[in-house]
Amino acid sequence: MLSPEPPAEAVMPPLFPRTLAADLPLAGCTAAEVSERLTGADPRALLMALVHLTRDADALTVFAAVCEPGAADDDLTAALRDRLAAVLTEPPSAEAGAPLPDALMQAMAATFAREPVAAEFLPVLRDQCGFDTLDADPTPPAADGGFHVAVIGAGLTGIAAAVKLAEAGHTYRIYERNSDVGGVWLVNQYPGVGVDTPSHFYSYSFAVNPDWPAFYSSGDVVLGYLRRCADAYGIRAHTSFDTHVESCAWDEADRRWTLTTRHADGTVSRDHADAVVSAIGFFQDPKYPDIPGLADFAGTVVHTAAWDPGLDLAGRRVALVGTGASAMQTAPAIVDDVAALTVFQRQPAWIQPRRAANLTVPEGALWAMRHVPYYAEWFRTITYWFASDANYATITADPDWRGADTAISAASDKLRQILVAYAQAELADRPDLLAKAVPAYPPFGKRILRDADWYRMLRRDHVDLCTEPIDRIIPEGIRTADGTVTEAEVLILATGFHLLPMLRSVTVTGRGGTVLADVWGDEDPRAHLGVTVPGFPNLFVLSGPNSSPGHGAGNNFVSEVQIHYVLACLDLLRERGLRTLEPTEEAHAAYADDVDATMAGLVWSHPSVRSYYRNAAGRVVVTNPWRLVDYWHMLRKPDPAAHVLG
Known part of the structure; x- marks a missing residue:
């Protein structure tokens, strides 16, 4: 039994002392x-x-x-x-010093x-x-009347949730299946890993860091920042590491959640919490492609999300599957070491121009x-x-647009021309690559990626970009649909993470024995304001359905906005002397309809777009359809009339 426990410290010296x-x-x-x-x-x-x-x-x-x-x-x-x-x-x-x-x-x-x-x-x-x-008042509120909250995950979102729960006078315990904090920044250790959102924004608003060494920091620097925040706020003392949450079940009689957890030694525990915050995030387990013959490969297979730090690529022939964010960082980072590199591309990505040759902070x-x-x-x-709502016009379709189908509005076409011109300049002497590298869908249809020397890497003599579909993996390499065999000693899978089904690793059971996986199915998750679900009291899903900021900023923005909403919900209960909150079916359905109606006019619904944002039926289930400013205002406080309170 780990709850209740003493409140976490909410007052501390400045994490990053600066001149005021x-x-x-x-x-x-x-x-x-x-x-x-x-x-x-x-x-x-x-x-x-x-x-x-x-x-x-x-x-x-x-x-x-x-x-x-x-x-x-x-x-x-x-x-x-x-x-x-x-x-x-x-x-x-x-x-x-006044506001x-x-x-x-x-x-x-x-x-x-x-x-x-x-x-x-x-x-x-x-x-x-x-x-x-x-301008904040440094005096913490009393913990009297606070809730005990279980937080699943100690990544960027889980750490922020813990900090804010403590500040609001609640107790918490984080359950983290890894041995340290950091989430994806702990797991992702592949060569070249880093942010493609500017570091000075991809961080906490309550812990502004003056010491970022680069405008786009490497993964180890981001992980160091998160560790420093966790240490400064005393979060490790309230975290159960190497602990997997197997299930969360609502106990109607006690009006609280029972969590079943499994530890690294195989032992099982049961703990209780008044509320559960899922901070698992969008990216769950590494996604291995369903390619015939993968198990037959005679060489080394490594996934970017499960990188082997001892892997030596020097002088070896490497095949890399994927052209998303992890591929675009890995390939330029290893190109000088390998003897040959073949990149297998299913669909190209739009790449934003390099802003400067040197991105070190002066x-x-x-x-x-x-x-x-x-x-x-x-x-x-x-x-x-x-890097945020200034981009919203480019993702909004103009119903009167009569230009090329590779854009959805004048703003979209203007951005496309900029991105195409950059690709043309970088690949001026390689028209063969240019034809393969420019997407046939509008900008922002998939995540726009930062150029980490991707185009320049493709131009290297020992690099090949293959767009022929993969037929199967064979012991000596990869065979494509045209019968060509590419021999390789190392196969790198830059194929991302599982996003669906959401909360796939935890069995969540709400009122009346209803299982969340049955409500959502494998590919159709929905949540009121992207956070709560009818029938699951005091369950808050952060980075949940339709929460990802697809047109800019970073997940840190949405995480903090949603955490504020969680605290506002708990405040409402505390003020009214109540214990439970969940959205009404009507409010939940109305919000889902608004999401779908708005999404129909955005780039992610364009027929040329194929991405992990959409489920098999074509519904966009990952990205948020609103401007960030709209979403921020929507989540300042819950509407009591839209909820069942008890």
């Missing part, structure tokens, strides 16, 4: 030295930090050109650095975005970019993250803005 407005002036350096150290920092974030500290809206006009690509000259940028350096080396104004007025924040956002920013975005930016954390930016109040939050804000 109240800490000014900076000690030990002159204004001229500060200005010099800011060389290389993002001028847009410097401008936002200046205005945030001074509340001088006129500076937005004076320095507006630093937000226009290619418009700012060196003198203007230097003047901005000098102006900010003077502020940093003087005592702060009385209002420097920004909405009107000023809106003007600042419009300046860096170079377009009007609606007021609906302001609370989202404050919440998701770290500003609210700076020293001036690192210094600013640490020493300039609000710089890190504003850099995160700018990163989020251009």
Whole structure:
């Protein structure tokens, strides 16, 4: 029996100590030295930090050109650095550390975005970019009246859930089948693994990290960040590692969940919780392709999600199956080592252009993250803005669009032209590769991937891109439908994870003995607001049906939004002296209808798109159909009328 247990610590020293407005002036350096150290920092974030500290809206006009690509000259940028350096080396104004007025924040956002920013975005930016954390009350609430919550999974979402549950005065226990925290970042150890969402946003809003070494960090760096967060918040003491949750069953008499868990030594335990939060995520177990003869291969077979760190590829002939995110990172990382590499492609992916030859964070930016109040939050804000709802127009179909079927609107076609032009530039001397590498579906139909030298890797003399369907695996390699045999000593399966059925590893039984797997079937999961299901009280499925942010940002955004909703549901029960919550059948059905109706007008429903976002019947079950700002507002608090409370 592991519950109830003492509340987790909710108050701690800053995880990433940084200079705050109240800490000014900076000690030990002159204004001229500060200005010099800011060389290389993002001028847009410097401008936002200046205005945030001074509340001088006129500076937005004076320095507006630093937000226009290619418009700012060196003198203007230097003047901005000098102006900010003077502020940093003087005592702060009385209002420097106070929350920004909405009107000023809106003007600042419009300046860096170079377009009007609606007021609906302001609370989202404050919440998701770290500003609210700076203004938060450090006093934790009392644990009296709190719930004991079982959290399944200690990845990015599970860690965040634990932190926020503790802050809200609830006790929790995490059950993690692996031996450490990290989730997919612990499991994925293949060469080249890393984020394709910018690091400064792919992180927690409550733990803004000033020390990312690169704008797109490697997997070991991300894992290190998650471990550091888990250690700082004392999460390991509340986690059962090497523990697989076999089942969760609702006990109607006790009005709580019984969890059956199996430990590494084979022993079985039964624990109880008032609520269950599934933080298993979208990606569950490695997905092995159903290719005839796979067991007959005489060489080494390795899946990217079950990588053997001792595998030596030097001088070996390698066949790689897949062209998704893991393949696009693995192949360029191993190409210099192998004797020959053949990539087997079923469908190409759209690839976003390289933003710079060197993605290392400059020293001036690192210094600013640490020493300039609000710089890190504003850099995160700018990163989020251009990697999230700014993309929504490109995934929305225009019913009057009469252009090529490889786009769904003028915005979609504009993006397509940019991506095609990039492919053409990278493969200018290889028209044979270009014909294979450009997708025949609209952008965002499948996940757009970041170029990690994929095109340049394909051009290497010892690399071949095969688009002929695979017939079968044979002992010496792969035979394709045209009879060609590609000999290989190592077979790498970059074929992703199982997404369906969701919660496939846990048997969840709700009211009246109803099993969630029977309700959802193998491929048709649905949940109210992507989180709750009728008949399953106090069960919260994070990263559940139609939750993935397919047009931008990262899963961290949706995780935090959904965790906030979980806490709001528990708060509603606590305020009313009640114990259980579940959506009504009517609310659940209405939301499902809204999802399907909205999805019909988005790129993922386009007839040319084949992806893991859709089930066998063609219904999109993974991606979220709303703008992120819409979803954020939808999940601020539960509607009591849409729920059965008890």
